[in-house]
Amino acid sequence: MKKAPLLTSKYVPTYVFVTSLFLLWGIAITMGDLLNRRFQTVLNVSLADSGLVQFSIFGAYFVMGIPAGMFMKRYGYKNGVILGLALYAIGAFMFYPAAEAQSFDFFRLALFILACGLATLETVAHPFSAALGHEDTSEQRINLSQTFNGVGAIIGPVLGSYIILRNVPTGDVTVDLAPVKYLYIAIGLVVTTVAVAFSFIKVPPLTSESSEDEGGSAGPKKGLFQHRHFIWAAIAQFFNVAAQGATWAFFINYAVKYIPDMTDEKAGYYFSFSMVLLLAGRAVGTFLMRFIKPNILLAIFAGANIVMCLIISQTWGWASFIALMMLNFFMSIMFPTIFGLGLRNLGEHKQRASSFIVMGVVGGAVFPPIMGKVADIDVAQSYLTPIICYAVILLFGLVFSKPKN
Known part of the structure; x- marks a missing residue:
């Protein structure tokens, strides 16, 4: 074919x-x-x-x-x-x-x-x-x-x-x-x-060019909110963007406080480099998905970021700062992978489901102020809080990402 x-x-x-x-x-x-x-x-x-x-x-x-x-x-x-x-x-x-x-x-x-x-x-x-x-x-x-x-x-x-x-x-x-x-x-x-x-x-007119209707001729048998994996995808997306927003919000504060001779401008350039790592992580993750199921790879990357957060909290100088930058490498595949897993087997519900999963981005509004309260006391220790988020993502990848008929 x-x-x-x-x-x-x-x-x-x-x-x-x-x-x-x-x-x-x-x-x-x-x-x-x-x-x-x-x-x-x-x-x-x-x-x-x-x-x-x-x-x-x-x-x-x-x-x-x-x-x-x-x-x-x-x-x-x-x-x-x-x-x-x-x-x-x-x-x-x-x-x-x-x-x-x-x-x-x-x-x-x-x-x-x-x-x-x-x-x-x-x-x-x-x-x-x-x-x-x-x-x-x-x-x-x-x-x-x-x-x-x-x-x-x-x-x-x-x-x-x-x-x-x-x-x-x-x-x-x-x-x-x-x-x-x-x-x-x-x-x-x-x-x-x-x-x-x-x-x-x-x-140009946008017409369906698929070889077959994913939802089947009869359409989906269940309502959108009866699909457990979709609900958990929206929840996982909430915590994913919560961790992302919080990590980025205090990146420069961490660099200036714990790395000698670091200025705001230099820290901004390191933040940019961490985005290069995010881009690299997306490329590596896409390649690895040829050999590892997306939900398993998602769980592995979430587990890796839990380890990174622990290292960051220890303030081991450049080792901890490198771990802070590596958070972006491992979070790289999370948004699109959670999105894709959440839309599986939804048929005609996909458009509505997309709106709800996008709404999960509100996690980035809720979590940074909470992490900021901890950062006002200790910036390094505040990076322990995203562990909660990565634990939820890990659980989604291992347990709740599979569609049930």
Whole structure:
């Protein structure tokens, strides 16, 4: 039997634009962690309160998950993308008045609106990418798009470190926040340009090109919430993004406190390097899945991160700092693997299920403030708290990821 092509020529222009969305939200998500540090030093925000930056970003995913899915279903993928880009740009432009007001709460509002755009893009872009061709190669297209998300996660910290953290605070809040507002004006202009360009792209009709209906002619026999593996996938995704958000939020604090001669700017570059490890982990993990079942590999990586957290908490200098960076290597496959395992055997329920699993990203809003309370006392010991998250993911991989008829 002839293998289905990854992408046909008629879908190439649309796929290029959709894949660029993965790059854009990769930049924005990782930039939030550098803003976290800037707000601590310029606006005198505590570690616990700075965790509210992640609350604003990831909380938007919980708010927008279902509305974005409903909008996409009613108005189509293309309009869903344009809505997401518009919210992204509006939030970015709001950084200017937030900086002028010197208000942490105003910045959080701007981040929330920007992140509503990211949530919309993420809800739409995954099924959009999958729909641009044969269903048999849909996972390959999503993985290829997610590679550019990893590239964005590398660019974000490099750009943010150079512009946001490189400038030593002057004591004048207006001057100290200037790099932030000008960077986000530039981002807003880029996103607006992408939105306008995408509005002129003609999206070919998206028809099912699968060889057979996965759900069967009779459709799924059970309701969505009767599928235990889907429910546990949403729970596992909550804890996965909770661990991710918390790990990234206090990365720079850990580096500056426990590594000699480390500055905010240098720590930002190491954070960027840890994103290279995330990209490498995704490549290695994808290769290993040819030989190891995805749920087993997920459990192995979760177990590895439990060990990394224990090493980090011991403050063994560079050994612990390397373990901190390696968290990204092992968390690399978690989001897409949990997503994929949760959608197995759901048939016509897949679209709704995607919205709920995306809503699990709210874990990144809930957990960083909690970890921040511990970090205010001891940054190193705060890295013991994500062990709870990785234990849940390990349990999902070993026990609750298998669909039951």
